[in-house]
Amino acid sequence: MTEEIIIAGFGGQGVLSMGKILAYSGIMQDMEVSWMPSYGPEMRGGTANVTVILSNERISSPVLNSFDTAIILNQQSMDKFESTVKPGGVLIYDDNGITRHPSRKDINIYKISATNEASKAGLIKVFNMIVLGGYLKVKPVVKTDNIRKGLEKSLPARHHGMIPENEKAVMKGMELIEAIQIL
Amino acid sequence: MERELKLMKGNEAIAEAAIRAGADSYFGYPITPQSEIMEYLMAQKPHERTGMVVLQAESETASINMVYGAAACGKKSMTSSSSPGVSLMQEGLSYIAGAELPCLVVNVQRGGPGLGTIQPSQADYFQTVKGGGHGDYKLITLAPSSVQEMADFVKIAFDLAFKYRNPAMILSDGAIGQMMEKVYLDPQVPRMKEEELPSWGTQGKKKGQDHKIITSLELESEKQEKVNLRIQAKYRQLEEEEVRFEAISCDDAEYIFVAYGTSARICQKAVDMARERGYKVGLFRPITLYPYPFKQLNKLADQVKGMLSVEMSAGQMVEDVRLAVNGKVKVEHFGRLGGIIHSPDEVFNALLNKIIGG
Numbered sequence: 001m002t003e004e005i006i007i008a009g010f011g012g013q014g015v016l017s018m019g020k021i022l023a024y025s026g027i028m029q030d031m032e033v034s035w036m037p038s039y040g041p042e043m044r045g046g047t048a049n050v051t052v053i054l055s056n057e058r059i060s061s062p063v064l065n066s067f068d069t070a071i072i073l074n075q076q077s078m079d080k081f082e083s084t085v086k087p088g089g090v091l092i093y094d095d096n097g098i099t100r101h102p103s104r105k106d107i108n109i110y111k112i113s114a115t116n117e118a119s120k121a122g123l124i125k126v127f128n129m130i131v132l133g134g135y136l137k138v139k140p141v142v143k144t145d146n147i148r149k150g151l152e153k154s155l156p157a158r159h160h161g162m163i164p165e166n167e168k169a170v171m172k173g174m175e176l177i178e179a180i181q182i183l
Numbered sequence: 184m185e186r187e188l189k190l191m192k193g194n195e196a197i198a199e200a201a202i203r204a205g206a207d208s209y210f211g212y213p214i215t216p217q218s219e220i221m222e223y224l225m226a227q228k229p230h231e232r233t234g235m236v237v238l239q240a241e242s243e244t245a246s247i248n249m250v251y252g253a254a255a256c257g258k259k260s261m262t263s264s265s266s267p268g269v270s271l272m273q274e275g276l277s278y279i280a281g282a283e284l285p286c287l288v289v290n291v292q293r294g295g296p297g298l299g300t301i302q303p304s305q306a307d308y309f310q311t312v313k314g315g316g317h318g319d320y321k322l323i324t325l326a327p328s329s330v331q332e333m334a335d336f337v338k339i340a341f342d343l344a345f346k347y348r349n350p351a352m353i354l355s356d357g358a359i360g361q362m363m364e365k366v367y368l369d370p371q372v373p374r375m376k377e378e379e380l381p382s383w384g385t386q387g388k389k390k391g392q393d394h395k396i397i398t399s400l401e402l403e404s405e406k407q408e409k410v411n412l413r414i415q416a417k418y419r420q421l422e423e424e425e426v427r428f429e430a431i432s433c434d435d436a437e438y439i440f441v442a443y444g445t446s447a448r449i450c451q452k453a454v455d456m457a458r459e460r461g462y463k464v465g466l467f468r469p470i471t472l473y474p475y476p477f478k479q480l481n482k483l484a485d486q487v488k489g490m491l492s493v494e495m496s497a498g499q500m501v502e503d504v505r506l507a508v509n510g511k512v513k514v515e516h517f518g519r520l521g522g523i524i525h526s527p528d529e530v531f532n533a534l535l536n537k538i539i540g541g
Contacts (some may be wrong), residue, residue: 020363024190027365033190035363039216039301061452062362063445065526153190 001056003141004064007096008081008145009073010048014128018071019050019155022132023144025150027052034062047076054141071135075099087181094137102180109181110138117176118169125162126169135172184202186367187281193333193359194219195265196366197289204289205372207258208236210249212268215301216357217291220263222473228518233374233495243268247275247288255397257384259341259375263289265357266307267298270315276350277316281399283414287337288322290352291360294495301502302522303357303445308499311354312473321418323351323425324472326443330364331371338369340375343425345381347417354472356495358445358524366518401485418474427470436465438538439483441504442493443469446497447522451491452527453534462539472500489513493530496520513538 001023005022009015016037036051039123051067053059072093078100081144086090087106095101096115113135118127136142142150147170193201198220198439199211211221221239227438229235238248253260264272269290279286293305294300297353309315311324323343325336333355340351380386385395397464401407432454435440440450447468457464467483467490469476491514494500498516505514517533518527 021191022362027188033363033365035190036358037361039357039361059364061449061527062364062453062525063358063449063524065528090341135411 001054001141003054003069003139004067005052005054005071006049006064006084007052007071007073007083008047008077011046011048013048013073015073016047016050017133018128019052020154021147021150022052022053022054022131022142023076023150024153025146026155028149029142030145031056034059037063045166047074049077069086069135069139070133073131078102082130092138092177093132094131105181106183107181108179108183110134110171110177113163113176114173114176117172121172123165123169123172126166129166129169130173130176134177135173136170137174137177148152186369189366189368190363191366192219192363193327193330193355194291194361195223196330196334196368197337197353198223198227199368201261201287202214202227202233203369203371203450204338205233205259205374206235206261206339206341207262207374208238208250208253209262210238210240210246210253210260211262211264212240212243212246212523213532214265214268216293216301216303216360217263217265217289220289220291221362224409233371235374240426244275245269247272247279250278250285250286251275251282254279254286255282255385257380257386259285259345261287261289263291264290265291265523266295268305269307270310273310273316276322277318277320278319279350280316280322280414281318281410282397283348284350284397285348286350287340287353288350289355292354292356300522301357302462303495303524304522305444305446305494305518306357306496306499306520307354308472308494308496311352312475320414321349321445321473323347323421324354324355324492325350325351325427326470326472327359328444328447328468330359330362330366333359334366334368334450335457338372340474345411347421348383349414349417354444356445357522368464371395413419422474424472425471426476428448429468429470430479431466431468433467433483434467434484437463437486437488439465439490440493440530440534441467441469441480441490441500443472443500445495446495446518449527449530453531456527456531457534464534467488469500475503475507477503477507480504481509481511482512484508487512489515491526491534491538492516493533495524
């Protein structure tokens with residue numbers, strides 16, 4: 001199994017840390033992982049993205065031009081990454097601030113209103129974990145208990161008190177995600 | 184002892200590996216995309232873990248000269264920077280090579296020329312292996328292509344530097360510096376004790392000892408020629424004994440990519456793409472860029488129909504591939520510039536257009 005994912009959105013949405021938690025969770029179940037962030041001018045312009053690869057085999061290129069799954073959290077990222085989803089792949093997006101919805105007919109599309117839910121439920125800090133939950137509902141590439149272990153590994157010990165809230169957010173995301181187009 | 188598993192950035196892996204390899208000192212000046220090396224070292228407080236000194240110098244010129252000073256005392260000393268900063272270190276590197284001292288310099292390359300960009304590049308190949316500083320010297324050069332190798336090559340580089348009393352370089356790039364992968368870390372090696380320090384190091388003149396002189400200056404040409412010949416003899420031995428490379432799917436290959444570092448990872452994916460389409464393609468990955476695997480590439484040239492050298496530059500390593508092959512087969516170059524990382528698709532198409540179809 002190899003899953004190639006791009007997660008893209010604004011800086012501050014927790015894009016990079018979502019990828020890191022996913023990577024750690026993969027390690028917890030003995031997978032090979034790579035996490036390749038954008039760190040260049042696009043990051044300084046306010047957008048951030050990270051390529052995460054989870055695989056049972058040795059990972060070749062950490063840099064990719066097409067993905068099994070794109071998780072898209074703002075309009076700029078929609079414009080840039082909708083076309084990079086492999087035919088038959090998955091696009092998950094948060095519709096907050098999206099003016100041009102995805103239009104491809106050859107991919108599976110899911111929507112998750114995580115921004116709205118996070119502000120309603122007072123879960124702004126764990127917004128990214130709601131999105132991660134939605135993704136894992138669609139693609140259960142890592143087990144939920146490994147997400148917990150991944151959180152333990154990637155959060156500093158002083159923040160371990162927040163793990164239950166993060167787990168709650170993952171569950172919330174699993175409920176929240178809705179299919180828009182299934183092939 | 185078992186190796187410890189972590190998820191780390193390449194830059195962090197270098198820093199942690201340096202502490203664990205028993206390095207005595209790190210001197211550096213921040214620059215993207217390698218600032219995590221010093222940040223990680225500072226956060227780890229290695230002076231509390233092993234007694235290792237970590238110091239932010241006022242410039243790259245100062246860093247490399249601090250390394251020179253520490254190396255003269257026989258200590259395991261290192262610095263790191265990215266392309267423009269490494270350019271500033273060239274004078275110091277030439278002096279350290281001339282004084283026959285060991286040290287480790289890490290270059291996490293970014294796009295040039297000039298201040299260029301902060302994105303990954305491999306355009307410092309010439310500077311590294313053809314001598315960026317003056318005089319007849321070489322840098323022992325290791326090119327990691329994974330976070331694991333970022334960690335592993337620290338110890339190898341120090342060992343080679345001390346064995347040959349010559350500076351060693353880890354030539355990496357922004358992609359491997361910034362990416363996170365699994366890494367298995369070696370257990371802590373203690374720093375050298377006073378009595379274990381090499382005998383040539385200047386640790387203060389003891390009674391009954393002669394002065395130890397560390398210098399790269401010899402005004403008498405006859406003596407300076409002898410120094411040069413001694414240094415060259417070391418290089419011949421390096422070229423004989425220390426070449427490292429990896430050949431992936433080369434056994435039955437009709438065409439091969441030649442690539443190091445990040446480009447090698449991308450070519451590996453392109454090899455898979457080619458094989459799925461029925462082309463017999465392999466990847467030859469030089470791990471030591473100096474000493475370069477000339478002989479091994481020359482041998483491969485008897486077997487294959489063509490080679491594509493892939494690097495994020497306008498074509499630097501390709502000159503060494505051509506030297507190695509010596510006209511036996513067609514050798515072409517492909518690479519994106521200015522901080523752009525070529526994609527596996529682009530690399531595969533370049534092989535089709537320039538080598539297989541061309």
